[in-house]
Amino acid sequence: MWWIKSANRKLSIPDWLSVYRILAAPVLIVFIFLDERFIFAVLLLISFLSDAVDGYLARKMNIVTQRGAQLDSIGDAITFCVGLGGILKFEYSFILEYIVIISLAFGLYLFQLFMAYWRYGMPSSFHTYLAKLSAILQAGFMLYLLFFGVHLWLFYIATFFSIIETIEEIILILIFPKWKANVKGLFWVLTKKNEVSKK
Secondary structure (H helix, E strand, C coil): CHHHHCCCCCCCHHHHHHHHHHHHHHHHHHHHHCCCHHHHHHHHHHHHHHHHHHHHHHHHCCCCCHHHHHHHHHHHHHHHHHHHHHHHHHCHHHHHHCHHHHHHHHHHHHHHHHHHHHHHCCCCCCCCHHHHHHHHHHHHHHHHHHHHCCCHHHHHHHHHHHHHHHHHHHHHHHHCCCCCCCCCCHHHHHHHHHHHHHC
């Protein structure tokens, strides 16, 4: 397993930022139970910002690794789930009203996660352009909802791209028999395959 092979390697700065998100999750959960909406929202914002910084630093420092990609994905998934937990607590009526759309998006995500573990024994962590855009929109929607309240157009846009991104991820899992880092997206993969087949 990737985490056993890399256990003896020192964590880089981007790795520590991902670890921060994982360790911050229990603290966020505490503030959910304490009904501290504003503090929860601020800490969630910090976690999302750490996600934006770690990938940039990894590329800038040229230390993109399998462990780093997996830590990033685990930190992202945990932060996203805790964020959903916060919305469930603080915006329960909104969740109930749009439960069908939310369940569809989350169900697809869980199916994609199952496929990745079945195929690779770990999350896919392709970090496609669409995945990055989807993460930004999801984070933006969650934070806007927590700080300011419901904005339906932002919800629809974030959910649409989340579903499209998950479908792309599922197709990429079917395409790649072995795990691959930093895949730009399905369009680039198909274009590359066409170029190879023409040679």
